[in-house]
């Protein structure tokens with residue numbers, strides 16, 4: 001019951017739609033276990049926990065759920081929390097986020113029941129969103145994903161992180177580029193919006209060229225609705241921080257990160273919104289592709305002309 005009321009961005013993680021809840025309403029959550037992570041685009045959403053932790057929990061850059069065992073909450077309890085939210089906020093909630101690392105991994109019938117209950121209690125609900133890693137999306141398969149879409153699941157935040165198989169292997173992502181592509185396509189074919197996450201710099205100096213090139217390829221293959229950019233920041237108590245400190249992983253400089261970003265902007269041939277909604281990024285390169293490509297190119301080239309000391313300093317992430 002209860003839990004710490006911190007809200008952060010999990011898997012590597014903007015809707016321009018009007019907010020569902022005022023920010024001051026957010027501290028009132030029903031029941032919660034573990035740290036609360038949610039994408040910045042869900043800052044004004046109702047947060048109701050259907051799962052706890054992450055079933056994978058092995059990514060070497062992630063500190064989020066390391067001490068928490070994954071579990072699925074009883075559906076009746078989740079529905080009780082939705083009913084309590086309806087009593088507190090009324091029927092006008094417009095967006096709902098079901099936090100924790102991989103809520104897409106819960107049994108599809110239970111997740112569908114939660115989505116249906118939410119749609120019944122909040123008739124004006126425009127969006128229900130979860131985090132999902134590719135392997136769990138693929139495990140659900142096309143039929144169950146269609147059932148979830150019909151029940152009202154509308155958006156999945158999918159952590160690609162990199163399109164390069166070697167980078168995915170090194171960070172223990174638990175999936176390959178092929179699985180990531182299959183997951184993204186399956187979601188889109190089911191009618192579920194894909195918000196895809198890429199972590200700039202995740203290949204370090206050694207894999208930067210491959211990371212950029214293969215990520216362009218996979219993003220083009222998936223054609224996500226939104227591409228959300230994050231920049232690799234080593235987090236406390238993670239294996240990748242140990243690699244950085246031991247010199248086994250060479251961090252990119254700000255210019256090198258911007259060159260990876262430029263490769264994405266120039267290489268993407270899909271119609272996609274690019275969101276740069278994260279404190280880790282050196283530069284805001286938000287826009288729509290292809291319309292804003294030239295503006296983003298100019299912004300990046302201007303930034304590349306700046307001295308590297310004018311960008312934020314290296315830091316170790318604590319959340």
Ligand code: SF4
Pocket residue numbers: 010011012054055056057058059062063064065101102133159
């Ligand atoms: S899938 Fe990886 S990055 Fe996402 S919450 Fe689990 S361990 Fe962290």
